[in-house]
């Protein structure tokens with residue numbers, strides 16, 4: 605029996621001897637005009653730890669390496685991807701499907717905000733509606749050729765996360781944490797969910813890890829000392845990178861200029877993604 609067994613065979617994809625019901629394949633096919641090579645989910649245990657920022661930075665890093673990149677914004681009730689890329693246009697559609705909007709550097713983006721008349725309109729939908737919208741971002745959007753698609757997942761392990769893992773072909777997840785979180789518990793949950801869904805955990809990224817003072821050059825652990833290395837070792841996963849608290853990152857998101865970010869924090873992650881192969 606799997607260590608993370610919750611006795612719910614219908615939502616679990618682990619092939620164990622105790623399985624009571626056959627495994628259902630809920631996987632949906634992407635649009636017939638989409639050719640998506642790798643799909644990476646970016647998850648976090650709670651909101652506000654910088655999951656959307658990390659999603660954007662990963663897409664930009666891979667685009668800078670010359671890959672065709674895309675972001676599927678599955679954070680339907682808190683969509684922030686279009687703003688950080690400075691996208692103000694809406695998505696077009698025709699009888700074949702919906703077209704993602706391209707950023708200045710060519711990253712293809714689909715987000716609920718690209719379909720709403722006003723960016724400030726709230727999405728007051730129940731879980732199944734939200735999950736349905738995310739599924740349509742996969743099945744009805746004409747993504748074309750994509751080397752790396754990043755999915756900005758909603759925080760936690762609710763309805764929408766389950767839909768993404770069951771319906772989309774996710775090749776791996778990256779877990780974003782911050783030092784003040786109950787990191788060990790959150791990483792445990794993410795690792796167990798990934799195991800249940802048969803999706804590999806590619807590694808952890810610690811955001812807001814430290815602040816480097818401009819004047820004295822020293823690093824300060826604003827949210828407390830990091831325990832990420834130990835947690836990663838305990839769970840047998842890698843630490844892929846640590847991002848500082850940098851007001852320039854927040855300003856870049858606010859100004860829609862995330863593609864101009866300057867920093868090498870995610871270089872190793874980008875190399876790892878290349879090694880995972882297409």
Ligand SMILES: Nc1ncnc2c1ncn2[C@@H]1O[C@H](COP(=O)(O)OP(=O)(O)OP(=O)(O)O)[C@@H](O)[C@H]1O
Pocket residue numbers: 648650651652653654655656657658679682684758759811812847848849850851852853854855857858
């Ligand atoms: N390392 C950082 N330095 C400075 N600002 C940051 C950093 N990380 C995130 N921020 C800022 O914090 C805010 C929250 O970040 P972000 O939207 O990426 O979090 P999130 O985890 O995706 O939140 P939610 O789950 O609510 O969507 C944003 O304004 C972002 O610009």
